[in-house]
Amino acid sequence: MDGPNNKKKKNSNRKYGSSRKSVLKKTLKQEQVTFTAPVSDDPVVAIIGGGISGLLCALQLQIRGIRSTVFDTGIHGLGGRLGTRTVDPSMVFDHAAQFFTVSNPVFADLVDQWSHKGFVCQSEGVIGELEAGGHFNPFPSSPPRYIAVNGMRSLADSLLLQSSLIEVVRPCWISSLEPYNGMWHLSENGKHRGQFDAIVIAHNGKCANRLLSSSGLPLIAKQMKRLELSSIWALLAAFEDPIPLPAEAAAVPFEGAFVKGVESVSWIGNNTQKLFNSQNTGPHCWTVFSTASFGKRNKVPQENIPTSTAEKVKELMLTGVENALGLSTGSLKRPLYSRVQLWGAALPTNTPGIPCIFDPLGRAGICGDWLLGSNIEAAALSGISLGNHTADYLKSGGSRPDEFSVGLHDEFQPLQGHDIGQFPGLESSKDISVARIQVGA
Incomplete structure (x- = not known):
């Protein structure tokens, strides 16, 4: 689904030129995308990943009056590791x-x-x-x-029952993110999937790394590559x-x-x-x-x-x-x-310990459990945090990017615990911590 303004802006909003050829060439070298034009009056956000984090990000944007489209690869339903x-x-x-x-x-x-x-x-x-x-x-x-x-x-399916500003597209595997004329253009194997004022990456692993490798978001890509699963x-x-x-x-x-x-x-x-x-x-x-x-x-x-x-x-x-x-x-x-x-990309083994990552120059953010830990609670808090942060940025008009940069340089630390997730507060009667079992969120 296209953004609210279907006419492409005449001026380029990348700092190094307006031609499509130039944009593609520079993006492959991971030069930082820099959008400079004001945000649309009725912005729309693309959320790539329909797990609990991406869904709650979309719902938080809706609470703030902002539309979004959730792209998810799930054949049987939403939810990611809520499987x-x-x-x-x-x-x-x-x-x-x-x-x-x-x-x-x-x-x-x-x-x-x-x-x-x-x-x-x-x-x-x-x-x-x-x-x-x-x-x-x-x-x-x-x-x-x-x-x-x-x-x-069923929890993931239930969350959007009363949504009014959220569109869901699935199964869909976004394969390309292209910044052009002030908007993000998303494609699935050459098929145009719409243009958006901002993007959210709500999944991780090899696919996310591949998607970010030539997107023009070098700082976000670097942080994502540091994640170990x-x-x-x-x-x-x-x-x-x-x-x-x-x-x-x-x-x-x-x-x-x-x-x-x-x-x-x-x-x-x-x-x-x-x-x-x-x-x-x-x-x-x-x-x-x-x-x-x-x-x-x-x-x-x-x-x-x-x-x-x-x-x-x-x-x-x-x-x-x-x-x-x-x-x-x-x-x-x-x-x-x-x-x-x-x-194959079950659980994080390291974390920066922050709720979300946001690059205001490229109008892009990341949410997911791995930013805070390895459980449903961490995923939920991350999605809510990024939804609020993105809404604050978009409502500011995008004119003060320095105020909205989050998590682009934070160091990662090992994530302590057992093999398959975290359950805060759950301990055996022997007082042995088992705060980590859950494949996913």
């Missing part, structure tokens, strides 16, 4: 983010709104730490854990009968467990118990996550996973489940449905 796979009504898997906790008051207010609208609820199931051999140590019930009521993706395998497995649980957990079957001492498994979660409790009489659906070291050692292009690799990973992870539960090798009944998925 849910529905095989049939009785087989539902959260195959990325499992749940989230709340520590920030701004996020707490937002979660209260979601709860009131019926988007999320507290999870009452038992989770804990599972040591190799079957020793299960349950966690205290505090802090509250939240899940989306119909699988994590782990790889995690996810195994979705549905069993006809309940999985045999350790004696310590048999009285109160656990909903999920952080696994310790098993190289191929770091988390196992019972989706059926979490989403349906005792109301489902169908298959028992589990999500299993590998460790980051296992993901790194078995990494392949996630868009084209060889059948042999998929089968090997599945068998190793099923064996890991047996080891974690203290079962003899080969005793676990074969799943009636199974699927493996590689999250």
Whole structure:
């Protein structure tokens, strides 16, 4: 969708010339884009990435009266790592983010709104730490854990139900960002996808680096390239009968467990118990996550996973489940449905510890969980922050860029914690911090 002013401005707003050939040549050398003309009276923002961070950025812009278009690659729906796979009504898997906790008051207010609208609820199931051999140590019930009521993706789908200033384009893979005549022109494999007053990058990894490599945003590109990401395998497995649980957990079957001492498994979660409790009489659906070291050692292009690799990973992870539960090798009944998925850019391992990045000269920003941590709360706070910051900039008319530069030179620090995410406040009764489990946001 084009921006509000469909006529291209006559004057060039890049400092080195107006011809398209000159723009392209200089952009490839990563000369800084500099827009100088006033912002449109009715600006529109392109948001590339429809995960929780990008969606909340769009919603915050809407609150401030600014239109946006969200471009997302999702075939089945929005949400990014708020991923849910529905095989049939009785087989539902959260195959990325499992749940989230709340520590920030701004996020707490937002979660209260979601709860009131019926988007999320507290999870009452038992989770804990599972040591190799079957020793299960349950966690205290505090802090509250939240899940989306119909699988994590339903939260993303619900957020835009009443949106009025947000357009969604999916599935769409933006392949080119071109600054020309005072606007950002977006393309998907040569197909024009509109012109915009500002852009937001709300995803990361190789695709984001490729997109930024010739965009004319060298400072943003440099910061994005400093981000380091782990790889995690996810195994979705549905069993006809309940999985045999350790004696310590048999009285109160656990909903999920952080696994310790098993190289191929770091988390196992019972989706059926979490989403349906005792109301489902169908298959028992589990999500299993590998460790980051296992993901790194078995990494392949996630868009084209060889059948042999998929089968090997599945068998190793099923064996890991047996080891974690203290079962003899080969005793676990074969799943009636199974699927493996590689999250090649699963989780950040370093962070600048800032809410967002914004380049006022290029009218471009970045949001995402990795800027603050590795969880849904971090993603939400980042999206809200960038939405507000971008709105402030656009409403200023763009005439005072020096006042709006954020995060372009901040140093990165290692992100402490376990392999698959952060859950602030979640600790075992042994006072062992496990504040990091969640593939995604």
